[in-house]
Amino acid sequence: xxxxxxxxxxxxxxxxxxxxxxxFIFTSSMFFAALTSGFIVYSGGKGHGLNVIMPSAxxxxxxxxxxxxxxxxLAHKAAKNLxxxxxxxxxxxxxxxGVAFFAIQVYGWYVLTYKMNVxxxxxxxxxxxxxxFTGMHLIHIIAGLLLILNTLTGSYRNIPQVKNLxxxxxxxxxxxxxxxxxxxxxxxxxLNQN
Amino acid sequence: MSTLAVHDHGVAxxxxxxxxxxxETFVSKYIFSMDHKMIAKQFLITGITMAVIAMxxxxxxxxxxxxxxxxxxxxxxxxxxxxxxxxxxxxxxxxLVTIHGTIMVFFVLTAGLSGTFANLLIPLQxxxxxxxxxxxxxxxxxxxxxxxxxxxxxxxxxxxxxxxGWTIYPPLSxxxxxxxxxxEGMTLWLISMVMFVASSLMGGINxxxxxxxxxxxxxxxxxxxxxxxxxxLTAILGILAFPVLVAGVVLLIFDRSFxxxxxxxxxxxxxxxxxxxxxxxxxxxxxxxxxxHPEVYIVIMPAMGISSEVMSVNSRKPIFGYHAMVYSLIxxxxxxxxxxxxxxxxxxxxxxxxxxxxxxxxxxxxPSAVKTFNWLxxxxxxxxxxxxxxxxxxxxVSFFISGGLTGIFLGNAALDINLHDTYFVVAHFHLVMGSxxxxxxxxxxxxxxxxxxxxxxxxxxxxxxxWLTFIGAYLVFFPMHFMGLDGVPRRYYAFTEFASMQxxxxxxxxxxxxxxxxxxxxxxxxxxxxxxxxxxxKTTQNPWESxxxxxxxxxxxxxxxxxxxxxxxxxWPYDYSKPGAEEDFIPQTVPFxxxxxxxxxxxxxxxxxxxxxxxxxxxxxxxxEKVK
Numbered sequence: 001x002x003x004x005x006x007x008x009x010x011x012x013x014x015x016x017x018x019x020x021x022x023x024f025i026f027t028s029s030m031f032f033a034a035l036t037s038g039f040i041v042y043s044g045g046k047g048h049g050l051n052v053i054m055p056s057a058x059x060x061x062x063x064x065x066x067x068x069x070x071x072x073x074l075a076h077k078a079a080k081n082l083x084x085x086x087x088x089x090x091x092x093x094x095x096x097x098g099v100a101f102f103a104i105q106v107y108g109w110y111v112l113t114y115k116m117n118v119x120x121x122x123x124x125x126x127x128x129x130x131x132x133f134t135g136m137h138l139i140h141i142i143a144g145l146l147l148i149l150n151t152l153t154g155s156y157r158n159i160p161q162v163k164n165l166x167x168x169x170x171x172x173x174x175x176x177x178x179x180x181x182x183x184x185x186x187x188x189x190x191l192n193q194n
Numbered sequence: 195m196s197t198l199a200v201h202d203h204g205v206a207x208x209x210x211x212x213x214x215x216x217x218e219t220f221v222s223k224y225i226f227s228m229d230h231k232m233i234a235k236q237f238l239i240t241g242i243t244m245a246v247i248a249m250x251x252x253x254x255x256x257x258x259x260x261x262x263x264x265x266x267x268x269x270x271x272x273x274x275x276x277x278x279x280x281x282x283x284x285x286x287x288x289x290l291v292t293i294h295g296t297i298m299v300f301f302v303l304t305a306g307l308s309g310t311f312a313n314l315l316i317p318l319q320x321x322x323x324x325x326x327x328x329x330x331x332x333x334x335x336x337x338x339x340x341x342x343x344x345x346x347x348x349x350x351x352x353x354x355x356x357x358x359g360w361t362i363y364p365p366l367s368x369x370x371x372x373x374x375x376x377x378e379g380m381t382l383w384l385i386s387m388v389m390f391v392a393s394s395l396m397g398g399i400n401x402x403x404x405x406x407x408x409x410x411x412x413x414x415x416x417x418x419x420x421x422x423x424x425x426x427l428t429a430i431l432g433i434l435a436f437p438v439l440v441a442g443v444v445l446l447i448f449d450r451s452f453x454x455x456x457x458x459x460x461x462x463x464x465x466x467x468x469x470x471x472x473x474x475x476x477x478x479x480x481x482x483x484x485x486x487h488p489e490v491y492i493v494i495m496p497a498m499g500i501s502s503e504v505m506s507v508n509s510r511k512p513i514f515g516y517h518a519m520v521y522s523l524i525x526x527x528x529x530x531x532x533x534x535x536x537x538x539x540x541x542x543x544x545x546x547x548x549x550x551x552x553x554x555x556x557x558x559x560x561p562s563a564v565k566t567f568n569w570l571x572x573x574x575x576x577x578x579x580x581x582x583x584x585x586x587x588x589x590x591v592s593f594f595i596s597g598g599l600t601g602i603f604l605g606n607a608a609l610d611i612n613l614h615d616t617y618f619v620v621a622h623f624h625l626v627m628g629s630x631x632x633x634x635x636x637x638x639x640x641x642x643x644x645x646x647x648x649x650x651x652x653x654x655x656x657x658x659x660x661w662l663t664f665i666g667a668y669l670v671f672f673p674m675h676f677m678g679l680d681g682v683p684r685r686y687y688a689f690t691e692f693a694s695m696q697x698x699x700x701x702x703x704x705x706x707x708x709x710x711x712x713x714x715x716x717x718x719x720x721x722x723x724x725x726x727x728x729x730x731x732k733t734t735q736n737p738w739e740s741x742x743x744x745x746x747x748x749x750x751x752x753x754x755x756x757x758x759x760x761x762x763x764x765x766w767p768y769d770y771s772k773p774g775a776e777e778d779f780i781p782q783t784v785p786f787x788x789x790x791x792x793x794x795x796x797x798x799x800x801x802x803x804x805x806x807x808x809x810x811x812x813x814x815x816x817x818x819e820k821v822k
Binding site for chain 2: 031035041129
């Protein structure tokens with residue numbers, strides 16, 4: 001009985017899996033939308049403004065993550081052109097920029113806490129929100145870094161090009177999304193910092 | 195994908211398909227299965243187990259309500275320090291109602307219902323080999339299973355399970371020292387819920403992706419059965435609503451464990467002022483109910499879809515108003531996101547805002563009434579077969595009507611001042627989403643049992659189960675309306691101690707005995723379910739003479755569902771009793787060219803060639819008649 005089953009043309013049906021990633025992005029957007037709405041409800045309802053000028057670290061991290069989107073784009077392009085060495089190089093660059101972003105964000109926390117006396121456990125929870133936004137975003141960054149590593153491993157193991165491109169696309173969708181989310185959060189914080 | 199290049203990696207090119215043809219072991223077939231049919235069964239059996247546990251919890255607190263002054267030494271034997279001196283303790287009573295609600299809403303009616311039927315029906319009814327990502331599907335079940343274990347494990351910690359109500363409002367849920375149930379029990383509740391949400395999201399993402407990407411040839415959206423429409427929209431609701439709960443829970447966890455004060459302000463605990471200030475407990479309610487209200491539609495919509503399908507098949511009639519059914523489901527989906535405030539009318543909300551939420555809430559009556567009308571119109575003059583599944587589907591409509599009517603009262607901001615947190619609310623939601631959704635689920639179990647297990651369930655036991663449960667549910671919940679109108683508050687341990695409410699003690703005793711009867715009726719179901727799996731009568735391929743695709747698969751399950759090609763779909767799923775047809779059902783896989791005598795002009799709205807063929811057929815038919 002089992003032998004008589006034919007898989008659909010035996011081709012890998014990857015489109016639905018890529019679609020899964022898009023839906024996950026919706027899910028994740030809802031999560032950040034909920035957090036920022038929570039901020040609005042809190043600060044509006046309680047009359048607690050943020051009153052914190054965002055540390056300049058966040059500006060640098062924004063630049064870094066935009067740059068990393070660029071390098072990932074180049075990696076994708078190289079993968080399409082079968083230049084696997086170039087693909088790996090740009091993937092490593094993206095990975096390094098991602099780690100740098102992570103480090104700058106943590107440095108941003110250090111500045112907030114030790115230089116500006118803005119605490120996670122601030123009685124004004126608008127300020128706690130800054131840590132929640134960045135912290136929850138960093139969890140996404142970790143997931144993105146793992147995806148990049150996964151793509152790199154695949155590339156070094158010479159997996160078939162269809163799969164290599166598939167991994168590349170999944171990583172790209174997610175990483176660009178994570179970048180956009182950070183820009184959204186940063187602009188949101190800038191607009192509400194007074 | 196025009197740049198897709200063929201690239202040969204030479205020796206390093208492993209055969210990616212090599213592992214797919216390996217022999218199935220016990221573990222890969224029954225435990226870590228990636229076959230959607232097996233995962234559906236796993237969800238169903240775990241769901242039923244959780245339902246039985248939640249039912250036992252409800253009987254325990256019903257005993258306390260009916261006999262607040264009696265002692266039952268057996269309870270102490272069974273529950274130990276949760277029931278000292280033969281009586282359930284006050285704290286444990288609160289734990290019981292909390293965990294009963296949590297298990298029923300999330301574990302039974304979300305995962306048990308959607309998990310079972312979305313997994314079983316989506317690939318089978320749209321014509322797909324499996325889900326978009328079978329691996330994620332497997333993970334979805336195992337996260338659900340772990341969530342269930344963690345939730346139940348909270349009965350084994352010293353201070354007992356969470357007890358702040360299934361809505362876990364802070365500050366009770368945010369301060370571990372607030373009451374016994376706020377301690378480890380609450381922590382376990384949160385851990386369990388995080389895993390549950392992960393499970394739900396993985397499942398939901400798969401369901402949406404599968405429905406949108408993997409339909410067989412000819413299966414356009416308007417040829418999908420209503421079950422698929424309902425499960426699809428349910429999954430969308432889950433995807434949009436659960437992340438918001440996660441956001442609320444993340445902030446709650448920070449308040450609980452890291453000293454922030456998102457939800458906490460001006461709190462004195464055991465005479466000691468707490469350092470929290472500036473927080474807003476209402477913020478949690480906003481975040482919770484933004485999930486919580488869609489959640490009740492996540493619970494009821496699959497039941498609606500299942501009932502529509504079962505009622506059409508067993509009335510031997512097309513579902514009345516198929517398009518209206520779909521649009522009303524979409525309407526409910528959209529509206530469910532803008533009504534959450536009706537749970538918060540008495541939180542000191544701006545009356546204008548309350549008015550807005552009141553209007554959006556009452557508008558939901560429109561799609562709900564459309565659906566009810568269509569169900570009744572489907573039954574009207576049908577050639578009804580009263581199978582157990584059909585009875586449960588009709589029961590679902592009955593509960594939806596009687597429970598839905600009271601929703602119109604509760605949706606009024608002014609009336610809610612009186613009715614909020616009374617037994618009126620308890621009666622309302624236990625009928626409209628509790629009993630109705632359970633009946634939809636049971637209708638699905640009876641209807642698709644042959645598809646799941648290849649056996650038929652015993653009908654007589656099914657009838658016994660239906661009538662006892664149906665009557666039992668009304669006897670339990672109907673009197674609660676009157677208690678609520680009299681102002682009896684919900685979640686109270688012994689409200690009959692109040693002089694003004696003493697008169698309700700006899701009613702409480704009555705309700706408890708009705709609940710015990712309804713609970714015993716479930717034994718008939720469990721016996722039927724378990725024995726039928728092993729010793730039931732073998733089913734034929736299409737026992738209900740149904741049109742949908744799942745009945746074209748062989749009775750014996752195989753991974754990939756159809757031996758050979760996936761069938762093509764030519765028509766909608768509701769061609770029952772079509773005038774001129776040879777039989778009273780025409781499966782979706784039968785092309786119009788094979789049913790010339792029953793074709794109608796509107797079958798060819800976007801197919802001029804087909805219409806021409808039909809006209810030609812009809813003229814020759816008429817000419818032949820003239821000759822005769």
